[in-house]
Amino acid sequence: MTAAAKCPASVVTFRSEHGFSITVARLRGLLADKGMTIFVDIDQADAAAQVGMTLRPTRLIVFGNPKGGTPVMQANPLAGLLLPLKALVWEDEARVTWLAIDDLTGALVDGYGLEASLVEPLVKAKALIQVAAARDSA
Template sequence: MTLAAQFPASVATFRSEHGFSITVARLRGLLADKGMTIFVDIDQADAAAQVGMTLRPTRLIVFGNPRAGTPVMHVNACAGLLLPLKALVWEDDARVTWLAIDDVTGALVDGYGLEASLVEPLANAKVLVQMAASRDPA
């Protein structure tokens, strides 16, 4: 599999400086601190275990801020297919933790015909995901 196939251009991927559990906690904390609503936190490894399968630690966190997403969906209801936003946290085979977020702003502008200024607030989520991965300043 090529790197492009693993990480499409719209997906921002960050190597975490922390272990899996700490990374999840940092992301959840940053989202809450910025007024984001965490709608659901799906433990995909647990879901796999429930059907007798194994998956490395993997969590999908679905989140957003209705103040940013509602105006977008008001203009184009089908934008709700991309909203709320989602962040993925997973551990690879080398036990390195990764975070990823699909930057939907381009798709909302190009594919859904929305004004860039309307979707611009959604781009801030990428910064929060990157912050969750980074080492705290000394």
Template sequence: MTAAANCPASVATFRSEHGFSITVARLRGLLVDKGMTIFVDIDQADAAAQVGMTLRPTRLIVFGNPKGGTPVMQANPCAGLLLPLKALVWEDEARVTWLAIDDVTGALVDGYGLAASLVEPLAKAKALIEMSAGRDPV
């Protein structure tokens, strides 16, 4: 899957300036530094290998901050279907590393009837994913 893969408009993809392992480490570090909890880190390539299949390096990192997510789920428990947030890191056939995040804020407002001000803090996650793909400032 490359950045040109078919994704909903709510999914933002970023080409990483780093290799796969470094990108994963940067993402994890940045999330923790910004007060996020990493709930689970799924190595999807390893899962494929366990059933005799191959998959390029692919990790799904499930993360969030209960201070931001809990009020959203208090307002509408079904919002828990979209929370916590998820970031995908994968390596394409050219060994380029990509990151993706589904910005769920629109769905929470439009589909779940939540106030935009309530879900606004969740939108900051997209910038964190983008930051982990880029070069460090000099």
């Protein structure tokens, strides 16, 4: 499966200019630099191996900043079903590394009835994922 795999329109995918391990390290570092909390980092390939199955390198990083997420959940506690945010890093069959994030802002505004200004801080997460995928500038 590559970035062309079927997914909702809200999912944004970026091809990484780096290998898998470097991409994961870059993402974790960027999140930390921006004051985000990494709540959990799930190695899904390792989980597959524990049940005798194989999966190409795949990590799900669950992250957020309570300063941004808490007001959203105060306004509508059910928004906690979508928060914290999640980023997926995986390697495809050609050994290309990809990152993806589900841009939840539309769902939070349209589906959960929240004000756009309240969910605006969450928009920054997509840019962080894109930076983690990008080549460093010279």
